[in-house]
Amino acid sequence: MPITIKDIANSLEISPSTVSRALNDHPNISDETKALVAAKAKEMKYQANFIAAGLRTRKSNSIGILVPHITSSFFSAAINGIQKVVSEHGYFTIICQSNENYHDEVDQVRSLLSCKVEGIVLSISSETRIYEHLETLQAYDTPFVFFDRVAPGFDTPTVEANDFTGAYQAVEHLIKRGRKRIAHLGGPDELGISRRRYEGYLEALRTFDYEVNPDFSVFTEPDNSHEHIIEEMFGDKSKMPDALFTFSDELAVEAILKLKKMGLNVPRDVSVVGFGNSNLCEIVEPHLTSVTHEPAVMGEAAADLLFKVIQNRHIPPHQKNRKFDSRVIIRDSSR
Amino acid sequence: MPITIKDIANSLEISPSTVSRALNDHPNISDETKALVAAKAKEMKYQANFIAAGLRTRKSNSIGILVPHITSSFFSAAINGIQKVVSEHGYFTIICQSNENYHDEVDQVRSLLSCKVEGIVLSISSETRIYEHLETLQAYDTPFVFFDRVAPGFDTPTVEANDFTGAYQAVEHLIKRGRKRIAHLGGPDELGISRRRYEGYLEALRTFDYEVNPDFSVFTEPDNSHEHIIEEMFGDKSKMPDALFTFSDELAVEAILKLKKMGLNVPRDVSVVGFGNSNLCEIVEPHLTSVTHEPAVMGEAAADLLFKVIQNRHIPPHQKNRKFDSRVIIRDSSR
């Protein structure tokens, strides 16, 4: 049987109210009483019951994190950033995964709602097209901020990597290294980040008066093999690209391995630049040039924004939709 | 203002008790009433309050997961396995990280206790030498199971990878490929898994009547560079090892890159086998032979055991301490 506030009160022959106030460092309680209560609590190994306190105060001291999956290094680094800020506020987190699945996402939102979290850092699944569950969130006055992936039509804070400029910088880098025929291996075309990286690619080409060759850019589906795409794009040496900018490091690695199999040299014949600066970059050979985000910093920013909303603090308009710039980390694959 | 059971009761002009029972599908409630309540709950967008229900029933329907970090692929895969089982039971999880830090671990245990989780899947940090916090858990009748890392002196279920046989198999594989001078690059020597892999290495050597050369095995500390160790071990070509079995894939990759820098060919001059079968294996060149665990399966097993304890179901002695065998996935680094 766990120790409660009442047990401490009885053994000290004071009222539970006083014990509660002493434990919470209420100003009206004498220092002696506080010391007495603290000592007794320690002696009896009292563990506060957050659940009960939360029920009474209507504050659960918890926030939810809902991401597509925790296995990706981007999201797990982001979670670390979020948790850092959350624990500084004395809150704890409930982490959920949607598995990139719309129905799981709806379920998880419902369950976070039932856990009465005070807010959610939310990264919607790539499948999600209907946003009723987010409207429910609003109906319940549960604030949320979008992280990395944003649903249209909501007036909530957002934290995003600036994929457009990241892609632009990657392509600019290739252009400045003298590459002339730059291809793009994109992500799923229904993903916002995937489209924005594509837009950045296009914009860089236009800025430098490069011709846009439609054969040189293609969207891909996750979990497929993309060998045949590489094969097709680089099959004819007389008109193949001399550089490839990919949506992700995973795609870049796949491409590099395939290009090497085809007898092409990276970077001599083809420069390759990935996106994400994952741990793969320093392992593949040649080491992969990649655009880096700072997920931990972005996570902290998201949590900061969420607490501002929870505490009803004012968020200056220019801080409400934060875009984090990226950097290109240059390695051997594009030298 | 969130909708409560009382609001539904009022608008239906029945008692809250009946609403509660209807929502919980109590046998004594008529089907009509149940239908009525369900419809109204939906209409009013009622979201059950788990917190309040948990307080009353003294069941929080949550279990805690405490791991050193979620960033490793091993632990994040394990978490997926755990969450699968947990959600099948209608529970949710609170995931915490100790950052391999003893004090964080103690804090997290305390906070899980205050959240009144009904059990914990626990992987102790590599720093942890004092186990008072686990005794507190026992004092509070909060069951836990050890996952992957086990503290001595507790009579709780454990789920471990069989590191001994995994290492044994790796070395046996190298021996059968004709390697004569097999070295071991170990992990931190205070880690149980690290010692057991070392023991498996030794046992395989002994079984095949290989001489054990003390210069050929060394423990390492995480976060250091280990280039100088490789340099020393493989500096003299006349007496260097012709095979290397490492504690982790990360170490194996580091070793491969360094060996290549030193002008050695993998696998011709040196065969390399890693441990963990991480995503690095198919990226490093040559692709890395590695011992594979099945963290997701292990996670499911841990959650199963935990629920057995929570539900006071009998656990047959032979199922209480589960060891999961590993397999060697053979790739180019040891052909």
Next chain:
DNA sequence: CTGAAAGCGCTTACAG
């Protein structure tokens, strides 16, 4: 089959 009442462990306005 349904309802009134008590209580889970806390906090806090009110009173002194």
Next chain:
DNA sequence: CTGAAAGCGCTTACAG
């Protein structure tokens, strides 16, 4: 500075 009382949203033994 301290206490008695009410109540957060639920569940459930008891009564009918």
